[in-house]
Amino acid sequence: MEKMTREEKYRYIEQALPEELERLKEKVSKSPWRQKYHIQPQTGLLNDPNGFSYYNEAYHLFYQWFPFGPEHGMKYWFHTTSKDLAHWEEVGIAIKPGGPYDSHGAYSGSGIVKNNKLYLMYTGNTRDHSWVRHPFQCLAEMDKNGLITKFDKPVIFETPPGYTDHFRDPKVWKSDEEYFCVIGAQRDNKTGCIVLYQSKDLLQWNFRGEILTDLNEFGYMWECPDYFEMDDHGVLLFSPQGIEQENERYNNIYQSGYLIGKPLNMESRAFEHQPFQELDKGFDFYAQQTTETPDGRRILVGWMGLPDLEYPTDKEGWAHCLTLPRQINIKDDKLIQRPVSELALLRKKEKNINISVDNETKQLEDFYGTAYELICDIEDIKADRVGIEFRASNTEKTVLAYDSVSNKIILDRSLSGQPLGKKNGSIRRCSFDAQTFKIHMFVDVSSVEIFINDGEEVFTSRIFPSQNSKAIRFFAQKGTAKFKAVKWDY
Template sequence: MNRLQKANEYIRNNKTKTTNRPYFHFSPEIGWMNDPNGFSFYKGKYHLFYQYYPYDIVWNDMHWGHAKTEDFITWEYLPVALANDKAYDANGCFSGSAIEKDGNLYLMYTGHIDPNLGFDRDEREVAERQCIAFSKDGVTFEKYEQNPVIGEKQLPEGYLICDFRDPKVLEVDGVYYCVLAVRNVQRRGEIIMFQSTNLLDWAFHSSIYQAKFEDNLLLECPDLFHVDGKSVLLFSEMPCDPEYQEVVQNTTAYVIGEMDFEKGIFTPEKKGLLDYGQTFYAPQSTEGKNHERLLIGWMHRWHQTLPPKEYGFNGMMSLPRKLTIQHGELTQQAAIQHEAYFKQIVSLENKQLQNEVFDIESEGAGYLKLHFSRSSSTKFMVEFHKKDTTSTRIHVDVTNNRISYDSDYGNQGIITINDCFRDDENTLEFYVDLHSVELFINDGEKVATFTSYDQDKGKTISISAQHNIELTHVHFEGFLS
C-alpha cells in the first residue's frame, strides 16, 4: 500500500472518532492541519487544499488534504491529494498553490528534504525545491516525472536552498509567474519571482521584496494579486532564527503597491497587518466566481496548549474574507451567506446600558453586530464563551480609540488594537464558533482573530458597561447547526 492509499484508508476508518469540531469554520476530518494550499475556483466549486497529517494532532510528515465547497459552510471532503512519496519530497509536501491550465488543475508545491524532520535542524541537510502535480478531474493528481521544476539550478547565488518554499502561481497576459519565499545569505527573508510559459520550465525573474536586516524576519507564504486597481503582496512573518523567538511575533502582513511584471519590479506604497490577533497565519487568496478576491487563513495555536487528545483534530481555517481597497487600506469582510445558515435571535434599537449586563444565549456559535457612535459611548465590554466568571473579553474603549482583549482560555495575554473608531457611527462584527472569535471592525478596516481549544467553555454572550452608554443597534444571529 502506498502512502496516499494508507492515508485515505486511515481517514476512512477513523474519522468518526473526532469530537468537538467547530460548527462553521473549516477543520480536518481527523488529525493535524495547518496552511491553506491550492485555494482556487475550479469547475464551479471552491477547492481548498491544506497542509495535513492525518495520523495525529501534532505536525509531522506533510500531506495535502483536500475539500471543496460552494458556500464555505458545507464542505465535501475529497481524497488526500498529495503524499510525501518521492525522493524529492520525502520529508513533506510543503505549501503551494493551484492554477487552471487547459482545463486541468495544476498544483505547485515545495518538496521538503530534512532527515531530522525539523526536530534537530541541520541546514546542511535541508533542501526545499518546487514541484508540479496535475489533474484532469481536480481529485486525482499525478506528479510531474521531471520534478523538481525549480531547484538549485534555477536559484541564483545569494540564497539558501534550506529555506526556499511556498510557491504562489499566477498568470498575467499569457505568462506564468511564481512568487516564492527564500532566506538570503544575510539570513533574512526575501520574496523572489520566477517566470514560465508552460508551468514546467521556469527561470529566475527578479527579487521583488526584502525584509529589513534589523527586523530579524523570515518571510513565508507569499501571495501576489491585483484588486481595485492596485497590486497587493501578502506574506507571513516569523523569527529568522530561534534567538529572536521571544521578540518577533508570527504575523501576516500586506503591502499595497504597483507590480511591473515585465521589469520584475514591485514598488511598495503602504504596509499593514492583515490580522491584529495572534492566531492567524499563512493566508492564501483566489479569484472568486464573481471575480472578487477571496482570502482564507489558518487559525493557528503555535506554542500554545494542544487541543485535548480526544478531540482527534487540530487546526481550523478562518472564514473566507472578501478583499477590497478603501481609502488606501486593505479591508476584509466575511464572505459567507447568512440567510441559509444563521437565524435572527436578537434585534434591538437604542439599547441603553449602565451598571448592567445584557446576556444573549448563543448555543456556542453565531454572529453579533453592534452599532454605536463615539458621542454616546465611552467604554463597554463584550464577553464570549462566558461561563460563571470565565470568558473571552473584548474591551471597547471608545474614549481612547482602542480595543483590547484577553481571555481565561488560551493564555495569550492582553492584545491591544489602536486607532479603531470613526468620528461618527461605528460597527463591530463578531463571528463566534466553538473554538474561535473573529472580529471585524468598521466593515473590515481592521480584523482580529482569537482561537482556543479549551474544553467546557460557556455559551453565553454578555454585553456590559459601568457608565451609561447607548448601542444604536444590537443584532445577533444564531448558527443553524
C-alpha cells in the same frame, strides 16, 4: 503531552499501526471543542491553506495535514470543496508525499487552471542522511474527475545562489500569456525575502530575481507569499518570521501582513510600496492565501493558528482550523476584509435586540449561543468603554471593548476558558477612532472572528470555553450607549 519521535512524525499514512487512525478519530470525536462550521482536520494537525482556486464549477481549498497528532511532521495536502464558499465537503488526501522529491512532506503551494485542468504547484520537502533540508518545487495536475497526478520531476530543481534551503510556498498567477510565481525565501545572511520566477507553460521556470522592497532586514524568513493586483494597486502578502514586538504591533509569535503600492514592475522587479501592515489584529492568524472568484472578487483564507504554540486541543489529538473566507477590497491604501456574502447561507434562527445600557452590563435571557453570527451596532456612545462579553458564564468570558478615552479596541481572552500557550499573551489592542462602532462577529465552538466597522480591523482568535459558557452581555462603563444587535444561530 508526550512528544513524538522523529521516526513517528515522519511516517507515511500507510505505516500507521493497526487501528491507530481509528482510535485517534474516536479520541478526536470526543473533543468538546470541535468546530461546527469551520474547516478542521479529521485527526492530527491542520496548517497552511493551499491551492485555493475555482475549477470545474466549484471552489477547491486544500490544507497542510499531518494525520497522526497535533505536531508538525509528514505533511499531506487534504482536499475540501464547496459550491458556495459556505458549505464545505471533505474529499480526502490530494497530494501524498513519498517520492524522491517530496520524501519528507508535500509542503505548501497554490493552484492555477490551465487547459481544463487544475495545476497544483507545491514545495517538496526532503531530508538527507544528516537531516539537512533540500526543497524542490513540484507540480501535480487534477482533472475534472478529481484524479490527481504528480509530475515525475520538479519544475524548479535548485535553490538559486544567495539563498538558503528555507525556500518554499510557490504562489502562481497568470498575466497576459505568461505565468509568474513568487516563492518565500531566506537569504544567506539569514534575512527574509521573496523571489520571482516566470514561465510560458508552468513546466520550464526562469529565475527572475528578488522582488525589491524597502524591507531589506525584516525578519529571518518570509513564508506564504501571494501577489495580486486590484484597483491599480499591487498587493504583496506574506508571513514574516522574526519580527520584534513594537507596542501594539507584531504581538504574535509570527506575523502575517502585506505591502500595498504601485503594481510590481515585472522587468526591474521593483515594488514601490507603503509600510508593512498586519492583516489581522487577533491572536491566531497566519499563512494566508487568496484566489479570484468567477465574478472577480478577491477572496482570502488563513490558517487560524500559529506554529510553535500549544493549544488545548493538542491533548485530544488534533489542532487548528481555517478561517472563514473573506473578501478583500482596498480603501485608503489599506486592505479591508469582510466575510463573504455567501456566509448568509449558514444563517438559521434569527433574534433581534435593541437596548440602552447605562453604566452597567446587561444580559438578555434568550440571547445566547455557542455557534452563531452576530452583528451589533453601538451608537450614541457617551461612555468611557463599551462592548460585548460572549461565551460567558459566572467564571468565563471573552471580551471585546472599545475604549473611547484612549481610542482603542481591546480583545481580552484572559478569562476565555482553557488557557493557551503563554507566548502569545491574552490581550490585543489596536488604535481606532470612530463615532460609531459596528461589530460583525462569527463565534464557533472554539473560535471567534471579529470584523470592526465593515472590515477596517479584524481580530481572529481561538478560545476554549466550557460548553455551558453561552451568555452574551452588553456593557457600558461610566456612561451610556445604545446597542442594536441581530444574531443568527448556525
